[in-house]
Amino acid sequence: MRAVRGSASPVMIGRERELRRLAQLASARVPAVAVVAGEPGIGKTRLVQELLDALPPETVVLVGQAEPGSLSRPYEVLLDAIDGRAEVDDEHLAALADPKRSPVERLHTGLAILADLVGDAPAVIVFEDLHWADSESAALFERIADQRGPRLLVGTYRPDEVTRRQPVAGLLARLERRHTVTHVRLDRLSTSQTAAMLAAATGGPVPMRAATALHHRTGGNPFFLEELLRSMPGCQLDDLVDQPLPWSLADLLRRQTDDLDPVSHRVVEAAAVLGHRIPFDLLAGVTGASEDELIRVLRDLVTRGVLVESGEDEFAFRHALFREAIADQMLGRQRRRLHEAALDVLLHGGSSDPAMVAHHARGAGRYDDMVAATRRGTALYLSIGSAYQALQLAEMGLEEVPDDPELLSAAARAAWLAGLLDDAVRYGRRWRDGAPTTTDRAESHYLLVRLAWESREWDEMADLTRGIEALIEELPPGADQARAMTAVAQSSMLRDDLPATLRWTERAMALADEFDLPQVRLAALVEKGSALVEVPARAAEGGRSSPASSTRRRRPASGCLPPAR
Template sequence: MTPPRTSSPVLVGRGDELAALLRAVAGQPSVALVVGEAGVGKSRLVRELLRRPEVAPLRVLTGFCQPLREPFPYGAVLDALRTLHVRGPLSPVTGVLRPLLPELADRLPEPPRRPEDPRHERHHLFRAVRELLSAAGPVLLVVEDLHWADDGCRHLLRFLMSDPPPNLTVLVTYRREDAPGGMALGTAYRPPAGVTGVVVELTPLDRAQVGDLTAAILGVDAVSAEFAARLHERTAGIPFVVEEMLRALPEADWRLLDDVEVPALLRDAMAERLDRLPTTGRRIAHAAAVLGVPASEDLLARVGAVEPERARTALTHALHSGVLHEHGEMRYGFRHALAQQAVYDTLTGPERQRLHERALDALEDVVPRPVMQLAEHSRRAGRPADWLRNGEAAADRALEVGDPSTATHLYRRLLDEATLQPSDVDRLAVKLGQVARGGIDQHDPRTTLERLLDDRRLSRPARGEVRLNLGFLLIRQFESVVQARLQIELAVEELTDRPDLAMRGRAVLGQPFIGATPLAEHLRWMRVVDSFIEGCDDPAVRYSLLANELGSRLSIGDRSVLRELDRLPASADDVETRRHLARANCNVADACMLVGHFDLARDFLDKGLRLTVGAGVPFTASTGQSTQIHLDWYSGNWGSLVPRAGRLLEEYRELLPVASEISLVLGCLAVARGDWDEAERHLAESGVRSVENSITPVALSGFAALTRLWLERGDPARACAEADRGLDLLRRKGVWAWAGELAPSAVDAYCASGRVEDATKLVEELSAGIADRDAPLAVVALKVCRALLAVAREEEAVFPLQEARRAADELGLAYYSAVLSERIALCGLASGPEAAVAALGEVADRFDALGASRDAARCRHLVRGAGVATPSRRGRRGYGNALSPREQDVARLLAQGHTNREIAEVLFLSPRTVEQHVARVLRKLGVTSRTELVT
């Protein structure tokens, strides 16, 4: 009988997925992501793609990420580039790759002068890689197992995939469950406009497909339904496990599945194949399983204790048996991580320990030291001293190269060791807190830090620093702000011997935009910090405190702060100071945005985000991105705001300062579109549900948006209730500089409900509250409030409304300027309807241009109700089979499941008109029903 094949000669059950990849390759520039669990067939699908004639014209470059990677950025991509053939001259920037790609040195220009700023150096490298790929003709760059990539490799790939050259296809494979946060690139990714993108999700095979795969592997036309069902049951439909199961069957009776033990199916299969190897071959395989990454013949022999003269024969046996595979450049390992784990599991505990000891000894002399591998082998060899030394070195190295997630993971694992000395616990606990404070990993570091507070080995000063860092983590988590303040206050008391650290805690306690604590309490802390800064000679400490203090004072409208912003240098040579400066600039930008200094906000935000590059402070970068989203809301830059904000929310959903601000913007956009359910859902996450644990100015704006929402929905009583809740928080806080959105909404709601006296009182409070404050947005709000009061009292309102609009225009408040223009036009309906109708039509166009479809529909409804003949629509553009703007609004609401009546209410249309729009939308989109459209 012919023995079964080791794999299927044909691809089974992946026709649609292969077709999707072929379409992506044909549509350069393009990006393809292949996602699936271990053994599901990602690599097989890629191999099948590479065999297709459609791919032949492309230069294929392949890189592999390894599970025990060294903290060396960009490794997989650089490995892929080593065989690249470039065409034509290259710019000087590509010279930065010459030391990294010696195989291409003779084709690359001399390296340019190394820039002083590390972020420029990294940008040069990214540009160089992109240009190299651009000069190589049509290229398919394949990076496998991206879930094991270092952060640098992810950043480089994200750079390429965000703006790929026109000749490039990037294809990556990864396991979602093993990728950081479930995202292969570390952050959410969607292809930009003009780039073909596809995500291919591979799932296990069903029963029929397992039968087809089995028949193909065994070389028969078909297998019985019982055989396929049994095999599917025992393998869960994972193709690799099916292959391994069939490979392990006895040659004479390969159909007798019950002869193979379960549930340790793959381990048994590999054990059977190992048994066929000579002793030296098994030793080589065991060494490969312990090393975990492809290794050289010499290293495998040393770890496996195989004499050098017998190593080649042993390795050949392992390769011919299919236990090991060659991975290029004379490196040998397993075809799949599952196979490696299966062989590893065949070893007894003493055997594993002895092999890890040999691996540790063999790798000690390697230069540069592979600290990640040394750390893992030290831990598994049971050498606590070596594990501590190598693990800490690996974590420190990861942090140096901008990989905080790996550093956090290693520090946490080290701190789980019960044998650590008190000094080791102190040092590692402090390091973990420091890296976690600047990262975005929230819950795992929090658990470890909370446990450490009960560890008796922790000294009092270290305990204070651990508690301080825990407080810094808690303050950015939902429902944890109150607890965070308590922890920071306790830390300040414990850090009597570390006044610099204690002062950092006081600076955070002085930040006024956290929770519902009255401003007076924050000011008490701020005065102490200001006094300390004046006498501080340490630049790093001073900038770390200024990073909080400048933003805190500026956010409450302190007029003196703008004169002090030049105390921040443009950059710094050391990374730690640059981190503080990045945070300072981003905090100042956020504060400027809150009070209405929008141009300044953009300037400082640009500086801050540039300083975050390569500084290893993803949390600071995330807050800067949310500030940018908020700025775009104010300026009316709404074109791509919803998808951009949605991606950031998906990425930073666990970070209170970021997620609440993005939820606010998405809620405001939904109100402007009339998406009531979506608006309520997002605004509920802006802090309005738990003001004690909120970012206060965000929550205040959330109450403002809810007030507008209920006014638009015709429920002024509910609108007033939301305004009352927001004003209660504002009055408790005492920062009237943050009333820029809430005050006009509240006055509008009060006037609509006949509560003119309450509106008048609010205007007086706002006027007094900002009298000595530098708060341009609140000044505009005060003008708007006075104009709205004039309308309610039936006084002359056009002039105050025009004055308010001029003020809004000066700040660049595109949406609020349009809202005020609508109010001005409404005032003119009584005296000069023709001019007012024309003005309303223009305002409707402005709303449409922004994307505020509900507001535009309201203006056009007012035009129709004015009883004035409007100009003929003849000459306006026809849309043919494309959706008109109004049909796009209808399609969006249809896709959200709204009825015709609900759509009519949102867009101020008659049900009959909506019915006609719906019919055209379905026809133009080529669907036959609402259900099909939603799908």
């Protein structure tokens, strides 16, 4: 009878064809894109690692992983890939996070960092867990795919966790249109492949009875099978079949920490609550462990295969499923206390990460702190063009204060910038209906007019424009009124109402001159010039035109309506 060695299979089973496809792409030394899809634990990371292990030594390898949930930073995957690399230019890192730089500048900075690391050498660049990727990481992945050079770009993701709202959904669609993408879909192991994996783990032939029983128990999920074997080193396979085994992977993973001492239990539970990236100092602050004690515990958890050292003074669970299994079995009160401890450490340390502060504030039930952090975070992320992160934080805050005008405004703008027009309209209307001031109502109308134009809802656009006209007399004289008049002129121009355009631009320019508003005057002048140019064209067409034909000729200029995304 064969005994279990208690370690992962020394060879990868059932993925030979997929590995050959990726290896061929890497060896071709031409630009290529591959996407690896599969459920959790199916072997996406193992497949990628097998590919990387077989690469020639001159190949540059960069691997970054996305952060789950609302904790993701802009360019999270790139930052993870370059963490600890001394050759990365500090000025580039500072520029990547500089809110004064435009999104395009920051994207070019990300590309420059990669160019410095890769140069002209053959390279394999891996973005893991694209289903969690922030919008900047998704945009960077897309731009890398456009680059020339001997490089293979690989992305992994879980199809079941992709929704239309996530950046990866649009990314995959655009990649399909613009590139030849190699799709690698990993399925569960068959019974014969399960037998082969057991044979590799035990060092010899495996009775079909054992292979069939373990295949049935694990569903052919390689990670479940490996963890089952790891949990019972030295056990005979025939005996393993007859033992009462855990029916779920989560139960199995939790059993692997059952024999930890109390301090280690406290550390691993705190780590599960803290998230994917676990900074040493934050973990120490939350657990209250001394540095020596925490080092001892972490070394043991790394040896056990529960945690891995993922960066400088930073740890992570070996697999996301491990963290989920431990967190799910904790009492709600336990999780709240740990979130509260993490929040206190972050606030006392002056954390500049509003997403992390908001996450732990929500987990701790400290909703005033959460709302304050979401307001700071949405403003920060919108200022640097991180629309998806801004939307996530705004929605987190709106769960607690659903009528907050600041968060509704941020959610509407963020959804629009992220290309989620239905969500933008929904939040924009809530913002308009609950606006506390006339100026806020006018601002919400400007965005809703823009959204109606993008959706080609001409009647809605006209109704909203009449709403702006009705607000003008209620607005304070000066800049607010002049901006509203210019917005009406822009909307009229977009709907091909030239007389109204000329009438409203004249009123806006007169008010801009009276109150010395050069930017508003310039915006109104642009609309007036566009209308005057259009008059001869209209005459040549016999006076016939339509909003649809107008949209083909022009987009809104930078003025009072939001400009193009």
